[in-house]
Amino acid sequence: MELIFSLLQQLxxxxxxxxxxxxxxxxxxxxxxxxxxxxxxxxxxxFSLFCILGTYFGLNIEDAIANTRAIGAVMGGLLGGPIxxxxxxxxxxxxxxxxxxxxxxxxxxxxxxxxxxGGLLHSYYVRRGQVDQLYRPFIVFxxxxxxxxxxxxxxxxxxxxxxxxLHLVSAIALPMVIANSLGAALFMSIIxxxxxxxxxxxxxxxxxxxxxxxxxxxxxxxxxNEESTKKIAKIVYEExxxxxxxxxxxxxxxxxxxxxxxxxxxxxxISSGYTRRSIDNCELVYADGHDMxxxxxxxxxxxxxSALVIPLVGGNxxxxxxxxxxxxxxxxxxxxxxxxxxGIAKLLSNQILTGRYEQQQILLTQAELRLLxxxxxxxxxxxxLNTISAIIxxxxxxxxxxxxxxxxxxxRNLKQNIETVTISxxxxxxxxxxxxxxARFSDRLNVxxxxxxxxxxxxxxxxxxxxxxxxxxxxxxxxxxxNGQIIIRGYVFDNQLVxxxxxxxxxxxxxxxxxxxxxxxxxxxxxxxxxxxxGLKMSSQPNVWTRATITLPEDKALQHNDINKIYxxxxxxxxxxxxxxx
Amino acid sequence: MIKAIVxxxxxxxxxxxxDLLLDSGEIDVIGSCNNAIEGLKKINALKxxxxxxxxxxxxxxxxxxxxxxxPDTMPKVVFVTAYDEYALKAFExxxxxxxxxxxxxxxxxxxxxxxxxxxxxxxxxxxxSDMLELIPCTGHNRILLLRPEDIEVAYSDLSGVxxxxxxxxxxxxxxxxxxxxxxxxxxxxRQYLVHPQAIREIKLLDNGxxxxxxxxxxxxxxxxxxxxxxxxxxxxx
Numbered sequence: 001m002e003l004i005f006s007l008l009q010q011l012x013x014x015x016x017x018x019x020x021x022x023x024x025x026x027x028x029x030x031x032x033x034x035x036x037x038x039x040x041x042x043x044x045x046x047f048s049l050f051c052i053l054g055t056y057f058g059l060n061i062e063d064a065i066a067n068t069r070a071i072g073a074v075m076g077g078l079l080g081g082p083i084x085x086x087x088x089x090x091x092x093x094x095x096x097x098x099x100x101x102x103x104x105x106x107x108x109x110x111x112x113x114x115x116x117x118g119g120l121l122h123s124y125y126v127r128r129g130q131v132d133q134l135y136r137p138f139i140v141f142x143x144x145x146x147x148x149x150x151x152x153x154x155x156x157x158x159x160x161x162x163x164x165x166l167h168l169v170s171a172i173a174l175p176m177v178i179a180n181s182l183g184a185a186l187f188m189s190i191i192x193x194x195x196x197x198x199x200x201x202x203x204x205x206x207x208x209x210x211x212x213x214x215x216x217x218x219x220x221x222x223x224x225n226e227e228s229t230k231k232i233a234k235i236v237y238e239e240x241x242x243x244x245x246x247x248x249x250x251x252x253x254x255x256x257x258x259x260x261x262x263x264x265x266x267x268x269x270i271s272s273g274y275t276r277r278s279i280d281n282c283e284l285v286y287a288d289g290h291d292m293x294x295x296x297x298x299x300x301x302x303x304x305x306s307a308l309v310i311p312l313v314g315g316n317x318x319x320x321x322x323x324x325x326x327x328x329x330x331x332x333x334x335x336x337x338x339x340x341x342x343g344i345a346k347l348l349s350n351q352i353l354t355g356r357y358e359q360q361q362i363l364l365t366q367a368e369l370r371l372l373x374x375x376x377x378x379x380x381x382x383x384x385l386n387t388i389s390a391i392i393x394x395x396x397x398x399x400x401x402x403x404x405x406x407x408x409x410x411x412r413n414l415k416q417n418i419e420t421v422t423i424s425x426x427x428x429x430x431x432x433x434x435x436x437x438x439a440r441f442s443d444r445l446n447v448x449x450x451x452x453x454x455x456x457x458x459x460x461x462x463x464x465x466x467x468x469x470x471x472x473x474x475x476x477x478x479x480x481x482x483n484g485q486i487i488i489r490g491y492v493f494d495n496q497l498v499x500x501x502x503x504x505x506x507x508x509x510x511x512x513x514x515x516x517x518x519x520x521x522x523x524x525x526x527x528x529x530x531x532x533x534x535g536l537k538m539s540s541q542p543n544v545w546t547r548a549t550i551t552l553p554e555d556k557a558l559q560h561n562d563i564n565k566i567y568x569x570x571x572x573x574x575x576x577x578x579x580x581x582x
Numbered sequence: 583m584i585k586a587i588v589x590x591x592x593x594x595x596x597x598x599x600x601d602l603l604l605d606s607g608e609i610d611v612i613g614s615c616n617n618a619i620e621g622l623k624k625i626n627a628l629k630x631x632x633x634x635x636x637x638x639x640x641x642x643x644x645x646x647x648x649x650x651x652x653p654d655t656m657p658k659v660v661f662v663t664a665y666d667e668y669a670l671k672a673f674e675x676x677x678x679x680x681x682x683x684x685x686x687x688x689x690x691x692x693x694x695x696x697x698x699x700x701x702x703x704x705x706x707x708x709x710x711s712d713m714l715e716l717i718p719c720t721g722h723n724r725i726l727l728l729r730p731e732d733i734e735v736a737y738s739d740l741s742g743v744x745x746x747x748x749x750x751x752x753x754x755x756x757x758x759x760x761x762x763x764x765x766x767x768x769x770x771x772r773q774y775l776v777h778p779q780a781i782r783e784i785k786l787l788d789n790g791x792x793x794x795x796x797x798x799x800x801x802x803x804x805x806x807x808x809x810x811x812x813x814x815x816x817x818x819x
Contacts, residue, residue: 386664389684390598442593443616479640481617481725 003059003066004175011058011068011183017053018187019047030079031195033131035124044084044091047076050113051092055099058477062164064103066172069096070151070180071187074144077118078134078188085122089115105167106158110151117147135192139183143274148177205336209343212239220351221358224320226266229255236323236344240337242306243328247348249321250279259328263299271297278309279319284342285309288333294326296575305329308338310345314353323348336442380470381406384436391439398439405435415462421528423490423499424456426465430488433466444482445473451490451499458497462551463523467518468501468536468548476503476546492554496534499550508540519548526550583610584697587628589621589644590614590636599634599662599685608694618642619718619725622650625657632658632697634681637666641727642718645669649710649764650718652757658703660693663777669709676708714764719745719752726752730765734780734796738773743814746800770794770812771805778815 021027029042051072058067069092077085092115093108101107121143125133133139152173159165178382215235219228229247233255237245244258248270256264270276274285274294287294289306296302304326312320325341327333392399409432427449434447448554469486477484485504492498523536530553540546586609589595595616603609609632613624617639625633637644644661644747651657659674661680673680679693728747735746736778738758745752754761758775761767767775776794783795792804792812804812 049631382664386683387592387594390592390594393601394594394597439594440592444591481640 003061003172005177006059007066007068007175007179008182010059011179012067014050014053014057014071015183015186015190019190021188027191027194028198030191032200033079033126033134035081035126040080040084043076043080043110044087047080047084047088048091051076051088052095055092055096057504061172062168063101063108064097064168064172065096065101066176068176068183068418069107070144070148070176070181071184073111073115074118074140074147074180074184075187077115077120078122078140078143080119080189081122081126082116082119083458085115085117085119086112087115089113102161102164103155103159106155106165107151109158110154112235113150114147117150118143125417126319135188135195137185137189137192138448140188141181144181144184145177148180152177182494199337205340208239208336209340212236212340212344212345213263215239216347216351217352220348221355221357223355224249224254226254230257230266232348233257238324239326240340240344242325242333242337243331244326246324246326247321248275248324250319254321260296260299260302260304260326260328263296263302272307272309273297274307274309275322275324278322280312282311282313282317282319284311286333286338289327289329303328305331306333308333308341310341312345312349312352314349314356320349320352365525380433380436383440387436387440402436402439405432407438408432418462420459422456422461423451423458423460423465426460426462427451427456427488429463430465430469433469441473441478441484444480445484445486446475447486447488449488451488455490455492455497458552460550461522461529464522464526464550465499465501467522468550471519471548472501472503472546475509476505476507479507480505495554497552497554499552502545502547506540506543506545507539508546522550526552584608584632585610585612585628585630586632586634587612587621587624587630587657587694589616589624589639589647590634591616591639592636595636595683602685602687602690603634603694603777606691606694608698612641618644618647618650619720619755621647622718623720625651626655626755626814630657634658634660634662637663637669638663642716644660645709646711646716648706649714650756650760652760653707654759656703656706658697658700659706660697671801672709676704676706678704678706678709707787712764714760717754717756717761717765719754721750721752726750728752730767731777731779733765733767734777734798735800735802736775737762737771737802738766741781746796746798748798768812768815770808772807774802774804776802 026042029039030046032039049072051069054069054072055065055068058065058069058546073085073089073092076088080088089112093111094097096111097104097108104465119440121139122134125131147501152169155169156162156165159168212235216232219231222228233245233247234257242258244256244260244264246256246264247254251480252269253264253266255266270279277283278285286309287307294305294307296304306327308325309322310324311322314320323341323345325337326335384402388399388402388406391402411427412429412432438445438447464582469488472486473484477486487500487502489500489502490498519536519538526535532551534551537549537551538546539549583726586603588596588599588603588611590599593616596616600611600614603611607621612628612630613623615621619642621633621635624630634730635644635647659678661669661678662683663669663680663741664683670680672678679696681689701784714730716730717730717733719726728745732747732749733745734748736754736758737744741753743754743758743761745754758769758773762769762774762775766779767777770776780796780798781794782797785793785795787793790806790809792809794802794804796802
């Protein structure tokens with residue numbers, strides 16, 4: 001009985017050491033069963049030390065040692081697998097062997113066996129995908145119990161003389177079995193606590209970071225200004241729970257929220273030296289309030305006592321501004337917020353960049369539209385004038401007509417800011433264009449337009465059809481010796497409105513050619529307006545035909561409003577008729 | 583009167599130029615057409631003194647057409663173009679006559695004056711390519727553009743020059759001389775050219791004659807004069 005208490009006392013010291021170590025990063029590899037070499041190695045080192053420690057903490061009894069060595073061996077096996085378990089057991093066992101005594105060989109063998117046993121259980125659970133079971137103190141208790149009982153048998157079998165061994169075992173069996181099983185279970189529970197705390201911490205951290213990311217999506221795409229940063233500052237303030245949050249650009253405060261917002265006013269220039277330093281050097285500045293005091297540069301009554309200034313870095317390492325987190329004098333920065341701060345800054349930097357990118361995209365599309373309008377002019381005008389000049393003597397009336405068509409064509413091109421037109425208007429534009437081209441290729445070009453009236457009111461981006469027709473002539477029919485044929489078709493198919501421009505040349509080249517740019521712009525504008533599943537597709541059968549196919553959504557395009565209106569009008573008419581007859 | 587042919591793919595431009603030429607009273611326009619292939623035919627048939635040749639035309643440009651003309655019967659050429667930086671520079675460099683569209687009357691008059699003064703056609707070789715990439719041919723109611731490597735045999739008879747390719751038989755306006763110079767075809771007889779890679783068999787006959795069988799099975803006679811060259815070429819002598 002006395003032995004049990006003594007052993008438990010030793011065990012306490014042993015566990016205190018384990019507990020203290022669990023506060024250090026040394027224990028981190030033990031909280032997961034990753035199976036990585038580094039994890040296995042740290043298991044081996046750590047538990048071998050515990051194994052040896054268990055021997056030293058043992059009590060000398062009858063030329064043998066009652067000890068807690070088994071804890072290290074079993075745990076090593078459980079967390080590191082059979083090889084590690086075996087190695088830990090062997091290391092502990094060899095160490096025990098070196099200390100002599102009549103049970104030295106038996107102890108060496110049994111410790112190795114215990115390590116291996118733990119390892120086998122590890123393999124069993126890993127194979128069944130129940131790694132979590134390894135961390136259950138009850139399981140650890142049981143396996144250590146079994147291990148210790150096996151050890152006792154090994155001592156009885158191996159140690160000589162037998163009667164001395166029997167006497168020893170009867171004295172130490174119970175204390176050792178109890179102490180080791182209990183110890184191992186408690187040890188595992190320490191690791192488990194450590195694991196839980198860590199997981200909770202990272203879960204809290206991730207969920208906070210995710211929440212900020214989620215709430216701030218898209219806000220900065222409207223631009224990096226007072227309005228958008230105010231929203232962002234509010235989100236960061238609410239989610240981190242810091243004393244105050246500020247966002248600045250390179251010169252002034254854009255947003256401030258929290259303690260001290262009576263004198264930290266948006267729009268005022270940056271006065272803090274820390275912020276200046278952060279912007280100028282593109283570095284994170286942390287004034288923790290002790291080693292580096294934070295003193296509000298605006299008011300000496302300001303309650304803020306520490307600040308974290310993080311630069312917002314754009315492309316090419318340009319500092320776009322800063323985000324600042326503050327805590328009041330009575331409070332310290334939590335480590336979570338220190339780490340989170342940097343993440344938030346990265347997130348905001350990316351969002352600002354995305355915003356700028358989107359703005360540039362919009363500008364680009366506008367520029368592309370201009371380009372599309374401009375692209376047509378010089379060559380077309382030149383050819384048109386040449387044609388008119390050639391006609392004017394023989395057929396002045398025809399020449400006058402052509403000049404009118406040309407004028408119409410350019411009038412439409414001048415309406416630069418119209419984003420969308422109806423198919424009818426676009427076809428009008430195409431016709432003006434075609435009149436000129438038909439005159440040029442008069443004896444070898446034919447154009448047919450087959451678009452039903454009900455599709456005429458459908459909207460589409462300006463300059464959608466004209467570039468396609470131009471392309472069909474420029475790269476298609478103009479290369480034919482005779483009988484060029486262009487067909488413009490419109491129909492509804494498979495819930496899509498389809499417009500086709502087809503020539504009979506079949507000279508389409510899938511890649512290259514500068515005309516590709518014009519086609520790309522047409523496709524992009526359709527996709528921007530209607531979605532990714534719509535747009536322009538080119539298909540061709542060499543030397544037979546080339547077809548440019550445009551798809552638009554049917555329902556959106558067919559404008560239900562108008563249909564409804566017609567329907568309502570008709571109803572009214574019926575109603576009135578009814579009244580009359582009554 | 584100077585006999586002229588106008589070759590231009592745009593109807594109105596062609597008509598306008600013809601009108602201007604007729605107005606000058608110095609030129610007799612004996613023909614006109616809207617592409618290079620027709621142009622070759624008209625030139626061979628009508629033997630004009632001068633051609634007014636548009637450069638931008640479908641399939642075969644004016645410049646490409648030039649390479650297909652036999653230098654022996656080459657008419658004078660006045661190039662007509664709306665815009666072609668590259669060609670204009672070549673015209674300037676070689677002092678070739680050209681007109682810009684739309685054609686100005688006084689410029690045209692200068693050109694006509696010069697045409698009357700000069701008796702010989704210029705050497706247009708700076709514009710010509712050494713090898714032809716496409717051989718324009720006419721088949722049954724259609725126009726073919728054959729690649730030289732697809733042609734096995736070319737021969738001439740009273741009705742003109744004929745082409746035998748792996749797929750078809752056709753006529754061409756190009757002379758055997760032009761074909762010999764500007765395609766891989768080699769001469770094996772006064773009236774026959776054959777593609778060396780198309781030869782499957784050369785059967786030696788009596789009297790130093792021979793007969794070639796092509797891959798596709800055409801029979802081509804080899805005259806005494808060319809048999810030696812043929813043997814030399816294949817290292818058989």
